[in-house]
Amino acid sequence: MYASLVSNRYLTSRLIPVIAVAAVALCVALVITVVSVMSGFLDMLKASGRSIVGDVIVSSGIGGMPYSDELLAELRALPEVAGATPLIDTIGLLRMPYPAGPQKETAHVQVWAIDPASLTGVTDFAEDLYWRAPKDAATADALAPDDPRRSLDPAILEDGKRLVQSSTNTPGIALGMHVSVGNARQRDGSYLPRYGWFMPGLEVTLTVVPVSGKGKIAEPREQIFPVVNEVQTGLFEIDRNRVYIPLAEGQRLLRLDEAPLYDLTADPDASGNYPVIGRTPARVTKLLLRAKPGCSADALRDRVQATYDAFADRIEADRLRTASMPRFVQVLTWEQQLRDLIIPVEKEREMMRVLFSLIYLVCAGLILSIFWAIVVEKTRDIGILRSVGASRTGVMWIFLRYGLIIGTLGSALGVVLAWGIVTNVNPIHEAIGSDAPLAIRITAWGLASACAVGLCVTALRRKFLPTLLWTLGTIVLSAAALGLTLHHGTLIWDPSIYYFTLVPDKVDWWAAGTTAVGGVLFSVIGSAIPAAKAADIDPVEALRYG
């Protein structure tokens, strides 16, 4: 009881505890803000990753998997499966329609030959199509004057969803948003054509290399496709590389389509053809599956693996089949598939957490030195308290309690501060990224001038400390005002690098909780050392002191 009285009085009778609380609050707020933004980034990355590849991916070698329709029918019948789609994943070269003149740019791309209808049930393919006509006049008016979407034919979205150019009824190609240099990303996340190259409607030439089941490379094959739409998944790595064509076109180009099976051991007929003894089935190289809500990706993966193995055994045993299933297929969850994208961000977040947590040591050190000074200053008080019967633990508790209060106040304040920063991170970021408003510039200059006046007054009075403080204030505020006037702002979260238009603005409450507890803990640790020293002070010495 006396401990609370005495430590409260020590707290309220000086400025230093306020500084300590502010230091703890800043440390806690910093850690929470950084971890929250990183966690939000990771969540966004994972969410968009999952929307790009579904929950489970079955991949075979380049030779592909036959009987995919039967296998897919079986997989779709599983209670865990919400959707399943076949595709071929290969690499190719894409000759662009630019620049003007006979020499054209060529890019290497990842080719996904897809079944758009079933892919839409597994990934967000349809939603990711970027070019679509505005819903109504109001949304059209909200767009920038030179935004191509203002004058789009509404058919462009349907064409993208089907990968068919409806005007000519030819199979089309959809490009990742950043495959072409023609799309210039704006600050608000929209795109304007660059150098006049608006891709939809233009033709590109895709070259792919078929590979036989034995691994032999056949003659490269090329096909001209009209660009029907462009795809923005939100993951830069994917949007820079991937193009989408219809599955049938991919199978044909890569010689993975259904074909007659000849008996090469028999004699050829008059025109040199061997007798046809059956047909080899068409193949795909990947199956993407989406889990029903409530079913985890891991559970689905195990189920798919078992289904595949049973299916392969049945095909093997069926003597009427002309092909067998590849024995070694990879069945991975989306997280395993996207490891390369996710792991670095996860690692980065943990590194940030560790690095920023070192701040705690600074905090603890600060509190330690402040408290040490207070204990030394209060040595006589400690002797007095002991002389009226206070115990050693009682004296220790005065200072521990002091640290506990500073840690608790600081942490609470830090959480509130972090909450304020994180939930307003986008407006703050926007403000940093643009010119400072005139009012703020005037205020900054006004404050700087006020400091300069204070400096003159205190200098005339020949007081050193106030003069020094006013000088520092004048310098800092003038620098800030000058910066605000000259600088036009920088966007830290450059959308073309981080790829999400908005900075994540959700507080990671778990991180906030652990950080706050850490703040309290380190404050108490910082105060424990001076507190123990206080308890060890010899009361007789202390009473003689001062």
Add this chain to the structure above:
Amino acid sequence: MAEQPLLQACRVHKTYRFGAHGVEVLRGVDLAVHSGEWLAVLGSSGSGKSTLMHLLGGLDRPDAGKGEIRFRGEPLSLQPGSALDTYRNRDIGFVFQFYHLLPELSVLENTLLPALVFGARAKRRTALRRDAEALLGAFGLDHRLTHRPSQLSGGERQRVAIARALINRPAVLLADEPTGNLDATTGAGILDLLAERHKQGLTIVMVTHDREVAARATRQVHLTNGTSDSAAAQ
């Protein structure tokens, strides 16, 4: 045999050590304080008067195996530290030459401090507060309750210190040169105050090197060369 002394020092030695050699300040001091008496301890500066008071008050312990302090016949040296804390809190009241008030606490809070250390229950707190106010009122400080020690004169501060020493109704008041820092008139006021309490039955041990001050006591003891010789007053 006479009645048992309230507080007693038996052949007490105290040596201050620095490194290899030490200074033996007390060399077998014998002292008996009887209930209801006002004892003055006289001695020149550096003779060990404060040291003896610290030992009597349980703030410090005599050299191991060389004498002991007894309170109501019980040796203090055998008690653990926590028992000495309780002893200082309930049985002893200290008054120092330099008042030793806590600067951040008000007059009333300073006075209440030993009661708070005692661990008074919330119910008793209002009663305690009234006690403290009555005590301070009797000392002429009723208009000073919320003031800080720095706002008081030396005499006023010493009266607050005495109120603090008395709040837990101790058996013995140990006053180490209570008037040493005050002018004669103010000092006399403080001594009047002690005399009044003494009349009410308080046992007082008072250190001084001033013979006039010592004359107010009922008995005097001289500390010289680390030993005591007692001489009855009057």
